[in-house]
Amino acid sequence: MxxxxxxxxxxxxxxxxxxxxxxxxxxxxxxxxxxxxxxxxxxxxxxxxxxxxxxxxxxxxxxxxxxxxxxxxxxxxxxxxxxxxxxxxxxxxxxxxxxxxxxxxxxxxxxxxxxxxxxxxxxxxxxxxxxxxxxxxxxxxxxxxxxxxxxxxxxxxxxxxxxxIFDEYTVTHGLIGAPVQYGLLENARRARLGLSVADYRQAMAELFAPFSKVAAKNPYSSAPTERSVDELATVTAANRMICDPYPRLMVARxxxxxxxxxxxxxxxxxxxxxxxxxxxxxxxxxxxxxxxxxxxxxxxxxxxxxxxxxxxxxxxxxxxxxxxxxxxxxxxxxxxxxxxxxxxxxxxxxxxxxxxxxxxxxxxxxxxxxxxxxxxxxxxxxxxxxxxxxxxxxxxxxxxxxxxxxxxxxxxxxxxxxxxxxxxxxxAFPAVAVTEQADGAATIETYTVRYDWTPHTGVIVGRLDADGSRFLATTTDEALVALLSGGEPLGARISVRPTEKGNRATLA
Incomplete structure (x- = not known):
């Protein structure tokens, strides 16, 4: 007893x-x-x-x-x-x-x-x-x-x-709202695994399709609809991109x-x-x-x-x-x-x-x-x-x-x-040094794109060549945003400079 x-x-x-x-x-x-x-x-x-x-x-x-x-x-x-x-x-x-x-x-x-x-x-x-x-x-x-x-x-x-959770530095660089925050984590994991953008999106869809089957049978669900892997992974007008790497159907409702x-x-x-x-x-x-x-x-x-x-x-x-x-x-x-x-x-x-x-x-x-x-x-x-x-x-x-x-x-x-x-x-975990006002040559460690902003805005976590320290930056540079949203930007060479409204990045 x-x-x-x-x-x-x-x-x-x-x-x-x-x-x-x-x-x-x-x-x-x-x-x-x-x-x-x-x-x-x-x-x-x-x-x-x-x-x-x-x-x-x-x-x-x-x-x-x-x-x-x-x-x-x-x-x-x-x-x-x-x-x-x-x-x-x-x-x-x-x-x-x-x-x-x-x-x-x-x-x-x-x-x-x-x-x-x-x-x-x-x-x-x-x-x-x-x-x-x-x-x-x-x-x-x-x-x-x-x-x-x-x-x-x-x-x-x-x-x-x-x-x-967040502070003035992260907010200044667009880390407002969960999709942009988790997009950075997601792409960092993709980098570690060495997966392509398409393969990672497929893996997310394969993870979540069985979840939708459970939700479809739950009387308390807000969206009790079963979704296929293809339906989740395919970007359409109804499944638009929210923040990389997320189409709408793979974010919290x-x-x-x-x-x-x-x-x-x-x-x-x-x-x-x-x-x-x-x-x-x-x-x-x-x-x-x-x-x-x-x-x-x-x-x-x-x-x-x-x-x-x-x-x-x-x-x-x-x-x-x-x-x-x-x-x-x-x-x-x-x-x-x-x-x-x-x-x-x-x-x-x-x-x-x-x-x-x-x-x-x-x-x-x-x-x-x-x-x-x-x-x-x-x-x-x-x-x-x-x-x-x-x-x-x-x-x-x-x-x-x-x-x-x-x-x-x-x-x-x-x-x-x-x-x-x-x-x-x-x-006691090791901690990475952060340079809040970053200036110089750097590489992209992880990233996301805010499709909810006009113009579309890239949010980048980078590493400075000079000392390996980490920084945040945003970009509306057309060439860099195109790479972030349609190419493979992980490890790409960029240039970063500080401004009164945060760090700005362009392609090197």
């Missing part, structure tokens, strides 16, 4: 509304999260009102509309977690709003599972949502709803958490209205509240790691800190990668999936599959909250197949943060992880 302080996930819930479906309401982020939270409470098979009243902590991921300093277009709650709590009849002592990043759902699950094990909490609801579909739907309409709410009360707002929630409690509380044991799923393995800053990484085409997190979570669970029966690997783009496969020796064609939801390009990319849907699917999968293990890998920033959870119905007492100690290993 496990210790009564052992944390278990006892309820999960999801909600999706699709633009174009009958009954589409253009819901607020609060209402989306509340629908998922209510589903999670009811999923416990205990009395929903009693379970909701027992929640002593509610923790929310941060949706896009409150992830920056600009006002929320349709208004917002002054206390997102407490607005959700009120909808389901909960009045927790503590409300938490997490920092940005796709790692945040798994990070919160791990953090508050540990708090329960330590006796610092008994019942915790982790929830989140994204309402980008509503924001876009009402953007040009006269009948805009008002999603403003004033509820007050205690709130532990942890801030945006931008540190280590961000126009979604989705919510997800998970309810965690101690084994003792689960017994007291009457939650049946067949609902209990244990967090058997876990780890949280942060990567080096982008430009310091020795290999821009890899994220070794993420691999450390996976290995540590497996160690805590007491199993190897072969002991995992199901995976949900964060898939905003191909790179985070490829990186884990590269690092742990997992085939991209593994018969176990690499997603339980269908992945961010097809299931949907609900901002920072995607992996809470992955966790919900993992919990349900483990309940359906008792005794097996599922691994959820949650990625945030520019492969900046990675949180891993391993789930099973197989009981075991809580085991702490060594993430803090392992972080010292990351701090």
């Amino acid at each position: 496990v210790d009564p302080r052992t944390p278990v996930i006892v309820g999960v819930g999801q909600f999706t509304e699709r633009l174009g479906d009958s009954g589409y309401r253009g819901m607020s982020s609060v209402d989306l999260a509340a629908a998922a939270a209510q589903a999670a409470v009811e999923n416990t098979d205990a009395d929903p009102a009693t379970v909701a009243a027992a929640i002593d902590i509610i923790a929310g991921t941060r949706q896009f509309e409150i992830s920056g300093r600009t006002p929320a277009p349709l208004g917002k709650s002054d206390n997102y977690p407490r607005s959700v709590a009120a909808r389901i009849g909960a009045d927790p002592a503590r409300a938490v709003l997490e920092v940005i990043g796709g790692q945040s759902p798994q990070h919160l699950i791990t953090e508050f599972a540990a708090a329960i094990a330590a006796g610092e909490a008994d019942v915790v609801l982790v929830m989140g949502s994204e309402n980008t579909s509503s924001l876009r739907y009402f953007a040009d309409r006269e009948d805009k709803p008002d999603h403003s709410e004033v509820v007050g009360g205690q709130l532990e707002d942890r801030g945006y958490g931008y540190d280590g 961000d126009q979604v209205n989705q919510g997800a929630a998970a309810l965690i409690m101690s084994v003792g509380s689960a017994r007291e509240l009457g939650v049946p044991e067949d609902k209990w799923v244990y967090l058997r393995g876990h780890a949280d790691m942060k990567e080096q800053k982008l430009l310091e990484r020795a290999d821009l085409g890899a994220s070794p800190a993420s691999i450390l997190a996976v290995h540590e979570a497996l160690r805590v669970a007491g199993i190897g990668i072969d002991g995992i029966a199901a995976f949900d690997l964060y898939s905003c783009f191909a790179f985070p999936v490829f990186n884990i496969c590269d690092g742990v020796g997992l085939s991209t064609e593994d018969e176990r599959g690499l997603t339980l939801t269908g992945g961010l390009p097809f299931f949907g990319g609900p901002g920072n909250n995607y992996s809470l849907h992955g966790i919900a699917e993992a919990v349900n999968e483990m309940r359906d197949t008792p005794g097996r293990f599922a691994l959820v890998g949650a990625n945030g920033g520019i492969a900046s943060k990675y949180s891993v959870g391993i789930y099973s119905t197989e009981p075991a007492d809580w085991v702490a992880d060594r993430s803090a100690d392992l972080q010292a290993e990351v701090a």
Whole structure:
């Protein structure tokens, strides 16, 4: 029998509304999260009102509309977690709003599972949502709803958490938005593997086509349509280039209205509240790691800190990668999936599959909250197949943060992880020198092209011939942009010069 302080996930819930479906309401982020939270409470098979009243902590991921300093277009709650709590009849002592990043759902699950094990909490609801579909739907309409709410009360707002993800230097050079950021990582990996542009795009399509098959069968998917490899790899008007190397169908689908929630409690509380044991799923393995800053990484085409997190979570669970029966690997783009496969020796064609939801390009990319849907699917999968293990890998920033959870119905007492100690290993990784104001002859280390800018703009990470230091530069030079978008620019000779608005590159 496990210790009564052992944390278990006892309820999960999801909600999706699709633009174009009958009954589409253009819901607020609060209402989306509340629908998922209510589903999670009811999923416990205990009395929903009693379970909701027992929640002593509610923790929310941060949706896009409150992830920056600009006002929320349709208004917002002054206390997102407490607005959700009120909808389901909960009045927790503590409300938490997490920092940005796709790692945040798994990070919160791990953090508050540990708090329960330590006796610092008994019942915790982790929830989140994204309402980008509503924001876009009402953007040009006269009948805009008002999603403003004033509820007050205690709130532990942890801030945006931008540190280590981007700064003035990266923003000046166009690293705004995930596609351009991950395009640099993707092409750096392509350089290491020695693949052509066409071969790498084919590999991405072969990775993602099976994801779309899963999404097509998932009732919570935002885009439940199966896509073929050719359909994903072929650039057309409907599958236009976003940023190299990505056509539209291979980037996270961000126009979604989705919510997800998970309810965690101690084994003792689960017994007291009457939650049946067949609902209990244990967090058997876990780890949280942060990567080096982008430009310091020795290999821009890899994220070794993420691999450390996976290995540590497996160690805590007491199993190897072969002991995992199901995976949900964060898939905003191909790179985070490829990186884990590269690092742990997992085939991209593994018969176990690499997603339980269908992945961010097809299931949907609900901002920072995607992996809470992955966790919900993992919990349900483990309940359906008792005794097996599922691994959820949650990625945030520019492969900046990675949180891993391993789930099973197989009981075991809580085991702490060594993430803090392992972080010292990351701090000791070799770091590449950076020259912010670059001048002289250089070569292209990696690159992307912003097709969403007029004129099309190349974003380059280069190395100076003089000292091998790394720099960022942009270019609108026709010859260089033509090479970046239609040739093989890796290793190409360029000239770079500093300006008041950042470094500019031209062909040498």
